[in-house]
Amino acid sequence: MPRPVPDQVVVITGASSGVGRETALLLAEQGATVVLAARNEEALRTLDAEVTRLGGTALVRPTDVAEWAQVEGLAHDAVDRFGRIDSWVNCAATAVYGEVHRLSIEEIARAIQVILLGQIHGMKAALEQMRGQGQGGIVNVASALAVQAVPLQAPYVAAKHGILGFAESLRMELEHEGSPVTVSTLLPSSINTPLFEHARSKLGVLPQPVPPIYQPRVVAEAVLRAISHPQPRMAVGGGGKVLELVHRIAPRSAATLLLRVGKTVQKQQTDRPDVGTDNLFTASTGPGAVEGSFGQRAKSTSIYTTALEQHPQRIRVLLAAGAVLGVAALRRGGR
Template sequence: MSSRTEHPVAVVTGASGGVGRATAREFAARGYRVALLARGEDGLAAAAEEVRRAGAEALPLKVDVADPDAVERAAEETETALGPIAVWVNDAFTSVFAPFTEIEPAEFRRVTEVTYLGYVHGTQAALRRMRPRNRGAIVQVGSALAYRGIPLQSAYCGAKHAIQGFTESLRCELLHERSEVRVTMVQLPAVNTPQFGWVLSRLRRHAQPVPPIYQPEIAARAIVHAAEHPRRREYWVGGSTVATLVGNAVAPGLLDRYLARTGFGAQQTDRPRDPDRPVNLWSPADQRPGSDAGAHGEFDRQAHHRALQPWASRHRGSLAAAGGIALAAVGWALRR
């Protein structure tokens, strides 16, 4: 490798699978040194090998982001081994697919600790290093569900809403102190990742993303773009995200009724749920040899390889009509 200035350092949490895995590869392809934070040993090792095959330096670190001390140690080890952190991407999460009344308090707490507080811990660790240097970018990987809650995902939606709120507060504080550290958020659509075979589910049938489904590489390109252009406060990925966010801003009650009718069926396949499949709520699903799932889930045939990003996010004003069309479609569906 050449000098550290030529090859900046990016930290990616949740890097062993899904969007985090694809994002680590994208950073590597663009010449970054990459620290990969995750719990699962097999997926973490495989992700690090992919980064190295792309010609970049990889530092795999086994970390549970719910533990703030562990996240702080990982940040320190990253700077010691790779150099100053230029980009920190918060992506790690877990979830429970179930009606709210069927989620145990400990399960709801665990989702919150990983999916929300994990972002808080990562952001704090990044800021301890970036603020004294007065440079750096923090990318919060969000979702359309940061604005619009849907049935069967109350714990996850609550965490994503919380991330949105604390990020807005932090952004204002950084602007107040005229800091050159930037924080941005990337709101994603449904993505074809292994999570739908990993998360704790009490659904009768196998869980699936709400169509339309996009491949994780689309999300990864948007995240790296946001890291390199962090002055924009938010990026929206995919036409479905645009329609959801605009529609929710205009007529949230209409979406309540629509999701009450469609949200249960849209999140389940026709196959029964396998009660013996691995669950990653309390421990990683990829912690034994041969258990690495990679970046993609099982929905490759349905997943789109292209989206309206970055064009859509740069032309939100021109897309108000998309929200109107989506609302008209919702209204038509409700009248059926």
């Protein structure tokens, strides 16, 4: 069983903003020890102060997750300082928006290096320590787009698909060897983080999340749930679950539904001009922020996630009840 959250040492990549930052703050409220990693050192320093004020303990380590040596060094620094790593949370991400023919190979490669290789580096570094210490949990923050693609985000979609596949393979290997190390992957819906302001845009305008949109705390709370009660896969937000169901039920027509009914091309574009700054190749600047600029449209809770997805046994009961009702209906129809 995982240690109680207040007793855990948790490494968080992508901690400077968005879900990573909110997760660090939530853990600090619980009294946990957090190792904060991202490229923006100024944002990490302001977060360090907030964590301390809330009662947590922090260690700041500026890190580019696309570089294996830096991630490996991050793990070593965490162990040197605190003696172990109980949980490793992969949150680092970047984005580039535009049709594939408008993206350069360098832009595509960099997005995949940060998003996919960054999380693979995190999993690998955590695994090396956790297998030796005989316990630990890895939590990957992927996306609902790991299951169903959308246009204008091909590198992001490809990377998130890769995270889910890599994590599933790793989890199966650990299960086969009887290892106590766990791997959980979260599949969030659209989240109101600064990602969209930090994204590189080839659209001529700033991008935006496809509704429904949720606040970062919804995902941070799911991360805490995965830290204390690991599970292989967790959808975060009912919107993402609907996307997954569309993919499962009607995989051939999903693209048409998303393009024509969902209008996913139009709904990813704001009417605000792109200012031409992004964090694809260089770190963002400033003190860091949890939320983006879509707070008025974002939901602060997800009843689906808290009531069902975080309690898989309830989903199994509902599925079993549905199967029983379905069989009964077929029998009545037969008569």
